[in-house]
Amino acid sequence: MDIVATAKQRYTAKAYDTNRRIPDEVMQQIYEVIRNSPSSVNSQPWHFIVASTPEGKARLAKGVQGGYSFNESKVRDASHVILFCTRVDTEGGHLDRLLEQEDRDGRFADEAAKAGTAKGRLHFTNLHRYTLKDLPQWYEKQTYIALANAMTAAAAVGVDSTPMEGIDVAALDTELGLHEKGLSSLVLLALGYHAESDFNAKLPKSRLPQEQVFTFL
Template sequence: MNIAEYAKRRHTAKAFDPSRSIPDETIEVLRTVLRHSPSSVNSQPWHFIFANSDESKARIAKATQSGFAYNEAKIRNASHVVVLCARTDMDADHLDAVLNQEQSDGRFATSQGREGQSNSRNHYVNLHRFDQKDLQHWMEKQVYLALGTLLLSAETQGVNACPMEGFDPRVLDAELGLHAQGLTSVVMVALGYSGSEDFNAKLPKSRLPSVSIFTDI
């Protein structure tokens, strides 16, 4: 199927069938997709937490119980829930880990190539840390690149998805001990198969017309 057809077919699932589980091999495909998501200067300022047991999903659902109760059933009934986290700082240890991985993967033909990549990445990190003063926001932007990649990829695997910002990140961060790991929750995605109450699956997709959103110059 053409990738555009997956994009047109994809919908945000509003209810999941709790009796159906995503096969392990499909989850592994989605984990691979997340790991290979694009990020600015290959900074990879993220961490992804997968939950699929009733106990682990219940822990995540705690973050919906104050003002976001409409999302609790989606979390509990989904096959898997992914919490997409951003780092709370782009520290030297992380930058070194990324650079060393690039070295191990053979991205540098010379020491000058390694130095150039390091200097370029540090330039952008420092730009956002000191000049634009939006380092956290910049890192969270990279997480949303991964989110979009995951949503479209799930559809190609026949998996329904529901992205959610409707939760209390303070509650979730505390429940999962994220701050101690240098992380904070940004968005989550419930993954599974639509249930009978998924009204959105029956509705036509609606987007603004091409003439309204594209300009050729």
């Protein structure tokens, strides 16, 4: 794979072909890339809600009404739409679930290693919870890593994407009962194949030159 070519071909789709759907086997690849995204101290503070039916997309479209209606057509016309949600705290046994999954996956040589991982994760979690007082924002940063991975993975398999921060978080949280699960909406990602009318597909990518954005020591 030419990773530079993949990065250059990825762009933000503005209109989707409603007649084309992403094959399930392709979506499963994208899901696995998202699931395997890195996060600080393997905190995995995320949950992903996928809509691929008209009914499911209509529910997510409740978050792109009013002042956010410019995003509604992308949500309704895309093949799949993923709502990236983030945890707002560690309640509900999340840290315990992480530790037990790591244990099942064979990451610990012994109980001391398991205890050390638990202690280290709790240290950084409490640092952001009590000292820096930015735990939800720290968790959001981790979830954005998963978003970036999703867009790159989609481009690698020939799928177009549109990240959307222009959403009504409160409306989506209410529609999906996210607060009861310790979660909150963060960003939507539409996935599909661009329509011929998508003006952005024909425009050249524009980025500042390397000498302006890199400093080599």
